[in-house]
Amino acid sequence: MSVPLACETGKTCLIQNYVDHGRGQGARDYRCGFLTYDGHRGIDIRVTDADWVRHGVPVLAAAAGRVRAVRDGMPDISVLIAGAESIAGREAGNSVVIEHGNGWQTQYAHLRRRSVTVLPGDTVERGQVLGLVGLSGNTEFPHLHFEVRHQRRPVDPFVGLEPGAPCGPGKQPLWRREALAALAYIDTGLLDAGISGRVPSVVAGSVDRERAGRFTAASPTVIFWVQIFGARADDLEEVRLLAPDGRIIAEQRGRIGRNLAQWLVYVGRPRGNGSWQDGTYRGEYRLYRGPGEREILSLVREARITGPEQAMSYRSTRP
Numbered sequence: 001m002s003v004p005l006a007c008e009t010g011k012t013c014l015i016q017n018y019v020d021h022g023r024g025q026g027a028r029d030y031r032c033g034f035l036t037y038d039g040h041r042g043i044d045i046r047v048t049d050a051d052w053v054r055h056g057v058p059v060l061a062a063a064a065g066r067v068r069a070v071r072d073g074m075p076d077i078s079v080l081i082a083g084a085e086s087i088a089g090r091e092a093g094n095s096v097v098i099e100h101g102n103g104w105q106t107q108y109a110h111l112r113r114r115s116v117t118v119l120p121g122d123t124v125e126r127g128q129v130l131g132l133v134g135l136s137g138n139t140e141f142p143h144l145h146f147e148v149r150h151q152r153r154p155v156d157p158f159v160g161l162e163p164g165a166p167c168g169p170g171k172q173p174l175w176r177r178e179a180l181a182a183l184a185y186i187d188t189g190l191l192d193a194g195i196s197g198r199v200p201s202v203v204a205g206s207v208d209r210e211r212a213g214r215f216t217a218a219s220p221t222v223i224f225w226v227q228i229f230g231a232r233a234d235d236l237e238e239v240r241l242l243a244p245d246g247r248i249i250a251e252q253r254g255r256i257g258r259n260l261a262q263w264l265v266y267v268g269r270p271r272g273n274g275s276w277q278d279g280t281y282r283g284e285y286r287l288y289r290g291p292g293e294r295e296i297l298s299l300v301r302e303a304r305i306t307g308p309e310q311a312m313s314y315r316s317t318r319p
Helices: 048-055 175-181
Strands: 012-017 045-048 058-060 066-070 094-101 105-111 129-132 144-148 153-155 189-196 221-231 238-241 248-255 260-270 279-290 292-304
Touching: 094 129, 105 238, 175 260, 189 279, 221 238, 221 248, 221 279, 221 292, 238 260, 248 260
Parallel strands: none
Antiparallel strands: 012 045, 045 144, 058 129, 066 094, 094 105, 105 144, 144 153, 189 221, 221 260, 238 248, 238 279, 279 292
């Protein structure tokens, strides 16, 4: 099978949740990590770039087959707003189910309203566009829920029908070689980060940059924020925000209290009298893990205020 989404994993999209292998002993993914939840039957590929979501991210058939069922027309709205009762029996939202023969099926869920391009009975080729990533059904953030079934039972595409060594892929994963490489396991990573003029808020699972506001000389506050996925209990994080002259505006160092699918942290302070001085403001973030406090994530964000137009620019150091 091919990657069922037209995105670049690790940059514009990532796997937020995997198939649950916990078997009643606590949710665990195929790598014995916690990027899953109890009873999860598929993989959730999350699009991290909000502009890409608005533009439209194509969902692709992972393999050739025949369309068995389609649902379209459900609104794109977080279940936290719509309520679970409003989607009862339609948790997959707008979706497509494809039959591949010999008892194999794939399902593509949470598609954008009125984006589905196929009908029941259609024959599709591998890589054919089925619709766009959306926010329909039982979901809190835009993503594709991709599920593989054999004889009506869920199958982890990273494992296949024959398990391999513990905490690793199966002997014959269902992915094509290039897809398996593209979907390499990442247990912790960056969702987004920035320097803003207001405290950030999360909408549909992501920081709403518009609400956070552009940082200018007149901003009431300056905030450096970081949103990550796969935070673990006892991880040590360091966050600090520096003024153009090198002064520390705000900093924080502490442990994360529990395993978290996603985590938002920020530091900052109010402006006070006058305006923010011209120059480059720098936010620095580091995350450490384990007894030896190994650094697993490091990034920098910069915002520059220059002259009366208070222009802003960013420089990023990706993990």
